[in-house]
Amino acid sequence: AAITPDILHQLYQGVIKHVMSWLKAAYGTEEIDARCRRFPPNHHIRLFMKGITSLRKVTGKMHADICRFLLGLIIGLPLRGSLSPVRMVRAVRALLDFLYLAQYPVHTDETLRLLNDALARFHANKQIFKDLGIREHFNFPKLHALWHYIFSITRFGTTDNYDTQYSERLHIDLAKDAYRATNHKDEYPQMTDWLLRKEKIEQYDAF
Structure with missing residues (x-):
């Protein structure tokens, strides 16, 4: 258990x-x-x-x-x-x-x-x-x-x-969508930048 x-x-x-x-x-x-x-x-x-x-x-x-x-x-x-x-x-x-x-x-x-x-x-x-x-x-x-x-x-x-169904949904929001936004070469820095921009936009929209 x-x-x-x-x-x-x-x-x-x-x-x-x-x-x-x-x-x-x-x-x-x-x-x-x-x-x-x-x-x-x-x-x-x-x-x-x-x-x-x-x-x-x-x-x-x-x-x-x-x-x-x-x-x-x-x-x-x-x-x-x-x-x-x-x-x-x-x-x-x-x-x-x-x-x-x-x-x-x-x-x-x-x-x-x-x-x-x-x-x-x-x-x-x-x-x-x-x-x-x-x-x-x-x-x-x-x-x-x-x-x-x-x-x-x-x-x-x-x-x-x-x-885990709740956190599994984040695979799409925080990984798959981020990967699609890259040129699929050296994707990790691009994914990080994409997520940072997404987070800042969401923070801006919240105020």
Whole structure:
């Protein structure tokens, strides 16, 4: 528990990224992408009309958008080998429950119990991935870290207090935009000058 929970890198860019690759192996790229294209137009969920299996450089925001329909994507899909899809749905739902519960801005004993129950439900149903030959084990750090969320929340507060998504945004404002403003040769002094000018303009605008 020396490292506090990181919703962006441990969940969206970690466990959820793993889940997407497992589902791709379980159902195949064609079926998953075809189901993505069948979603009706709406104002609340981002549509991926080319599917999600061939996406490159997937951001945390894109993973968050995918999580909103991920469970609906697999409900009713049969598994190979006549295996029951019930455990698959339960396992994916459990991780999604954990994901959203972990982001609550306020917690009680009841919500922390639900958080623990969600993780326990995943582990109770994860055998389906082994039965399908997708995973040999689940011993990887980002999944193990989920067991420490309750301890960190009770000791340090809710996860929005130390969520790296907020500081990650500064990569664009303070690094990528600054780099684009250079001639891409000996960029560091130019980036520094650009940031200093930007800071002075913001200070001027504030008065």
